[in-house]
Amino acid sequence: MHYAERVRKEYPQYDVRVSILGHLQRGGKPSAYDRILASRMGVAAIEALKEGQRNVMIAIWDDVLLNVPISKAIKLNKPIDKELINVLDILSH
16 A cells, blocks of 8 residues: 555556455465565566556566566457366355
């Protein structure tokens, strides 16, 4: 929250929103890996903004963070794993 407020003050032209990982996850507390990954991705997002990059998303591939243009990301058609849908259905009951 502290950093979000700082960014709001220093860069009022940006719409700043805070997402708390634990609120986004369904069930259970975030693991240390989740917290570290969220922190790494947050830093990468701020760095992309500082470098003037726009319309990119932060992705992870083989534990390397990448800036992927949104236009490229939405063109990639990755089918949903039916087994994961089944697991989600089982766990949500």
